[in-house]
Amino acid sequence: MSTLQISAPTAANSSVANPQRPGPLLRALHAVIAAMAETNRRKAEREIARVARIYRLDNADHA
Numbered sequence: 001m002s003t004l005q006i007s008a009p010t011a012a013n014s015s016v017a018n019p020q021r022p023g024p025l026l027r028a029l030h031a032v033i034a035a036m037a038e039t040n041r042r043k044a045e046r047e048i049a050r051v052a053r054i055y056r057l058d059n060a061d062h063a
Contacts, residue, residue, distance in 0.1 A: 022030070051057075
């Protein structure tokens with residue numbers, strides 16, 4: 001699995017020191033990261049359901 005690393009300028013006149021509305025690139029990056037998180041959440045849900053089916057785990061067994 002790859003790791004995404006993002007760096008930003010740290011100069012006094014950077015957007016960190018002077019907050020403003022995010023530009024189109026930052027908004028697009030945010031959308032991509034949100035989509036990746038949603039995809040990972042769905043994959044995790046499917047894997048949990050698969051393991052539960054394999055081991056016949058359900059809520060009735062634990063009641």
